[in-house]
Amino acid sequence: MDDKLETIGETGLQFFGKMTASISHEIKNVLAIINENAGLLEDFTRMADGGVAIEPERLKALAQAVMKQISRADTIVKNMNRFAHSTDESLKTVDLNDTLELVVVLSNRFASMRSVTLEPKLQQSPVKIKTSLFFLMNLIWLCLDFAIDAAGDGKIVELATQKTDTETQICFRRLGGLAQAPLDTFPTEREQSLLGLLKAEVIVSPENNEIVLKLAGDIEGINKYNSFPFT
Amino acid sequence: MKTRVLLVDDEEQFVQALSERLALRDYDITTSLSGDDALKKIKRYNYDVVILDVAMPGIDGIYALREIKKMKPLTEVIMLTGQGTVETAIEGMKLGAFDFLMKPCNTEDLDTKIKKAQARKAEHEERIRAAKVSDIISSPRSVLKDD
Numbered sequence: 001m002d003d004k005l006e007t008i009g010e011t012g013l014q015f016f017g018k019m020t021a022s023i024s025h026e027i028k029n030v031l032a033i034i035n036e037n038a039g040l041l042e043d044f045t046r047m048a049d050g051g052v053a054i055e056p057e058r059l060k061a062l063a064q065a066v067m068k069q070i071s072r073a074d075t076i077v078k079n080m081n082r083f084a085h086s087t088d089e090s091l092k093t094v095d096l097n098d099t100l101e102l103v104v105v106l107s108n109r110f111a112s113m114r115s116v117t118l119e120p121k122l123q124q125s126p127v128k129i130k131t132s133l134f135f136l137m138n139l140i141w142l143c144l145d146f147a148i149d150a151a152g153d154g155k156i157v158e159l160a161t162q163k164t165d166t167e168t169q170i171c172f173r174r175l176g177g178l179a180q181a182p183l184d185t186f187p188t189e190r191e192q193s194l195l196g197l198l199k200a201e202v203i204v205s206p207e208n209n210e211i212v213l214k215l216a217g218d219i220e221g222i223n224k225y226n227s228f229p230f231t
Numbered sequence: 232m233k234t235r236v237l238l239v240d241d242e243e244q245f246v247q248a249l250s251e252r253l254a255l256r257d258y259d260i261t262t263s264l265s266g267d268d269a270l271k272k273i274k275r276y277n278y279d280v281v282i283l284d285v286a287m288p289g290i291d292g293i294y295a296l297r298e299i300k301k302m303k304p305l306t307e308v309i310m311l312t313g314q315g316t317v318e319t320a321i322e323g324m325k326l327g328a329f330d331f332l333m334k335p336c337n338t339e340d341l342d343t344k345i346k347k348a349q350a351r352k353a354e355h356e357e358r359i360r361a362a363k364v365s366d367i368i369s370s371p372r373s374v375l376k377d378d
Binding site for chain 2: 021025028029031032033034036037039040043059065069112113115116165220
């Protein structure tokens with residue numbers, strides 16, 4: 001295995017691990033809320049056994065709180081399932097809007113921990129590209145991770161998909177802290193390997209407070225790593 | 232006097248339900264939805280035990296723990312972690328946390344840990360009081376000294 005393949009494989013595995021660990025943390029939070037609400041019901045039952053009247057409205061509110069968390073967990077698991085299936089095919093035609101939306105959903109917790117809000121601005125019409133979905137998501141995440149640190153005082157990162165006749169791109173905007181960011185640390189070898197795999201280019205533009213990720217519309221047959229590591 | 236507990240977690244629904252359960256167990260509960268708010272409250276008021284989530288937006292649990300121990304060294308802290316591993320909780324214990332619990336937690340376990348934490352705080356306070364009394368008895372002029 002050459003160095004580039006090894007870097008891509010290692011980076012991909014780290015990405016998968018990071019995202020699934022975050023998802024498991026979110027699921028645990030949901031379980032913790034359900035657990036406390038169930039415990040509260042148990043407490044009320046004990047009190048009722050001791051002759052304390054429990055208002056039906058209180059029980060209704062508890063049931064609604066549990067249902068809300070079940071719905072939240074369902075969304076988390078659906079997104080986890082979409083993420084897991086991103087490895088199904090080495091090459092696939094995808095809508096970049098859907099892909100970016102999923103990366104944003106998976107990354108929201110990381111942004112929130114750094115007090116940053118992610119604001120996707122998706123193009124109205126589908127932005128179709130043929131690519132390696134999992135590695136594209138990995139590359140978007142690495143750019144986003146850097147962008148979150150470069151958000152500056154505004155604490156907002158805007159993510160936009162754009163497609164013209166000649167170009168397909170994702171813009172990470174409102175990066176007020178980009179001028180102060182350690183630009184010699186981005187893109188690193190990890191990002192460079194993925195950029196090569198996806199025939200993409202990243203342009204860091206402190207004067208415009210933005211990072212632009214330019215993507216090829218179809219990467220089939222343009223490099224030898226297309227089928228990695230799914231064959 | 233009721234044990235004064237500050238519950239700190241960014242999950243509002245979790246805080247609501249757990250605080251209600253602890254109030255039913257006769258604790259005097261205050262809640263915070265962020266590390267920043269918790270530190271402001273701890274600076275202003277005295278709590279016996281702080282139940283502190285490890286992973287929160289902004290000021291995280293480990294940073295908050297360090298600050299709590301600087302401000303109020305006798306206040307006992309129980310770390311709550313939603314992570315699957317205990318590394319952060321162990322780091323918290325090394326920094327002076329009394330104990331930790333993994334989410335979702337058993338409320339009876341939490342109840343027991345709060346009682347033990349409160350007992351340790353009371354014991355520390357009693358030792359400090361006894362040392363001061365002993366100091367005054369051996370050297371009555373010491374009461375004139377600044378603390």
